[in-house]
Amino acid sequence: MLKEYLTVREISGPLVLVEEVEGVKYDELIEIKAPDGSMRRGKVLEIDEDKALVQLFEGATGIDIYRTRVRFLGKGIEVGMSLDMLGRVFDGMGRVKDGGPDIIPEVILDVNGNAINPFSRDYPSEFIQTGISAIDGLNTLVRGQKLPIFSASGLPHPQVAAQIVRQAKVLGKEEKFAVVFAGMGITFEEADFFLKSFEKEVALERTVVFLNLAEDPSIERISTPRVALTCAEYLAFLKDMHVLVILTDMTNYCEALREVSAARKEVPGRRGYPGYMYTDLASIYERAGRIKGKKGSITQMPILTMPEDDKTHPIPDLTGYITEGQIILSRSLHRKGIYPPIDVLPSLSRLKDRGIGKDKTREDHSDLFNQLFAAYAHGKEVQELAVILGEESLSELDRVYFKFSEEFEGRYVSQGEFENRSIEETLNLGWELLTMLPTSELRRIRPEFVKKYLPTVKR
Numbered sequence: 001m002l003k004e005y006l007t008v009r010e011i012s013g014p015l016v017l018v019e020e021v022e023g024v025k026y027d028e029l030i031e032i033k034a035p036d037g038s039m040r041r042g043k044v045l046e047i048d049e050d051k052a053l054v055q056l057f058e059g060a061t062g063i064d065i066y067r068t069r070v071r072f073l074g075k076g077i078e079v080g081m082s083l084d085m086l087g088r089v090f091d092g093m094g095r096v097k098d099g100g101p102d103i104i105p106e107v108i109l110d111v112n113g114n115a116i117n118p119f120s121r122d123y124p125s126e127f128i129q130t131g132i133s134a135i136d137g138l139n140t141l142v143r144g145q146k147l148p149i150f151s152a153s154g155l156p157h158p159q160v161a162a163q164i165v166r167q168a169k170v171l172g173k174e175e176k177f178a179v180v181f182a183g184m185g186i187t188f189e190e191a192d193f194f195l196k197s198f199e200k201e202v203a204l205e206r207t208v209v210f211l212n213l214a215e216d217p218s219i220e221r222i223s224t225p226r227v228a229l230t231c232a233e234y235l236a237f238l239k240d241m242h243v244l245v246i247l248t249d250m251t252n253y254c255e256a257l258r259e260v261s262a263a264r265k266e267v268p269g270r271r272g273y274p275g276y277m278y279t280d281l282a283s284i285y286e287r288a289g290r291i292k293g294k295k296g297s298i299t300q301m302p303i304l305t306m307p308e309d310d311k312t313h314p315i316p317d318l319t320g321y322i323t324e325g326q327i328i329l330s331r332s333l334h335r336k337g338i339y340p341p342i343d344v345l346p347s348l349s350r351l352k353d354r355g356i357g358k359d360k361t362r363e364d365h366s367d368l369f370n371q372l373f374a375a376y377a378h379g380k381e382v383q384e385l386a387v388i389l390g391e392e393s394l395s396e397l398d399r400v401y402f403k404f405s406e407e408f409e410g411r412y413v414s415q416g417e418f419e420n421r422s423i424e425e426t427l428n429l430g431w432e433l434l435t436m437l438p439t440s441e442l443r444r445i446r447p448e449f450v451k452k453y454l455p456t457v458k459r
Contacts, residue, residue: 005070011063013263014219016042016054018070024052027076027112032056035067042219043077045264055260057093057219076112079227080105081234086178087205089195092212092224094231111226113233113287122290127355128244128299131167131420132160134342134413135349137430138369139327142355143170143242144290146300148250150316151329152309158190159417160329160340161246161303162197165207167420168244171361176241179207182228184221185214185252208235214252221256229287229298236296243296245288248303250281254315270314278318285322311346325349338414345377361423364453367445368430372408374444375437379405397438404436431455 003022010017016032024047032040032054040063046053054070079094082103089098094111096102124144129136141147151157165179181198183191191211198204208231212224225247235241247253254273261274269275288300302323306316309331320326325348333341356365379401386394386402394402412429415421421429431453434442442450 002071008065008068011060014056015263018052021052024072029073031071033069034062035064076110078108080108082106085208089209092220094227109230111230120291122292124351125354127360130164133426137426138344139347139349140352140355142351144297145351146285146288146323148302148323149327152306155329157303166203178235178241178243180228180232180245182210182247184212184224187214218256225284232298236298237294240295243298245300250302250304273314282322324351364449371444372430376408
């Protein structure tokens with residue numbers, strides 16, 4: 001029989017102070033029964049002798065410090081897992097949200113999970129095809145990697161995320177593949193867009209969706225990515241599936257973290273965010289990877305909107321330290337009408353070299369990537385020079401690079417929202433673009449690859 005306490009002493013926003021408690025543990029779940037009979041749930045944030053600071057998942061409206069009863073449940077947040085979760089929609093705490101029947105759990109897991117022992121980690125080395133040329137060709141996603149998308153307000157990151165969910169697949173033999181999608185603090189319109197997009201392309205049947213809407217408690221937002229990753233770990237390491245996890249929007253998650261920190265009157269760090277935000281984000285991002293001896297894997301693509309388009313803001317800054325690269329969406333490309341507006345020059349996938357090449361994508365991939373990147377970078381420099389000096393001051397070769405950068409953005413980076421390019425199509429398109437340059441300029445590609453793959457019809 002669980003002991004009930006009538007010793008609530010203070011309420012501050014979502015925080016409740018309970019005194020004269022015994023045997024309470026950090027992160028322990030609690031139930032609060034308000035005087036009107038309604039039940040609220042929360043968890044223990046802090047313990048000081050016989051005092052416990054409790055964080056509510058729902059609001060504190062209606063709670064009376066004299067008549068409210070508190071029970072400590074002796075366990076952390078746990079969620080039941082089953083393969084029946086595929087194709088279903090849940091809220092941020094793992095409760096059924098789509099109106100269907102409750103899940104009969106095969107196993108019940110703690111949402112905080114266990115860190116992967118570094119010695120047990122297997123190095124990511126297998127290519128994941130997203131069908132988007134700017135990612136597959138230049139910033140390749142590798143199975144087991146964590147590769148975030150840095151976006152900004154008003155940019156089409158929801159469309160990019162939905163396209164990746166619809167199109168992502170592992171090449172080669174047929175393998176069990178699933179997607180776990182977690183929306184944090186997103187609007188109803190965004191949630192509706194994602195669900196309709198998944199249903200339209202029959203992607204929902206292989207996807208588990210967790211939604212914490214903007215109107216839902218911000219406290220629940222902190223648990224949403226952990227519930228989603230617990231589901232991913234179940235599918236990957238207990239059911240041998242390869243799982244792609246999309247987390248959007250990590251900025252909303254960090255704002256919830258700051259809100260709770262302020263309510264606890266903690267000393268703020270950079271821009272008011274808690275000093276432990278780096279550690280907190282690492283506890284989420286580091287749950288991606290592969291384990292030796294296990295068939296499954298978890299690949300993460302967190303999405304965050306950079307406040308004021310600032311890459312040095314604490315959220316993208318700390319995310320960049322923890323993850324293995326970043327895909328950056330550009331406002332200037334978006335204004336040009338280019339979709340997806342991926343800025344390939346500052347974007348980076350640190351593990352791309354592990355996932356490309358012979359028997360993975362194609363033998364010429366690495367050389368082709370280096371040449372395309374160098375040519376585009378040169379072309380952008382020429383465009384900047386033309387703005388200052390005028391196009392008439394450019395040399396003939398500079399004009400070629402100027403035109404190349406325009407064609408590269410218009411044909412290689414830009415593609416339809418429902419256009420799913422294979423890696424072969426992406427690589428062949430790259431070679432086709434290189435026909436714009438004199439062969440003498442292809443200095444980053446081995447001659448045998450130029451002879452084998454460069455189209456014979458030159459400009």
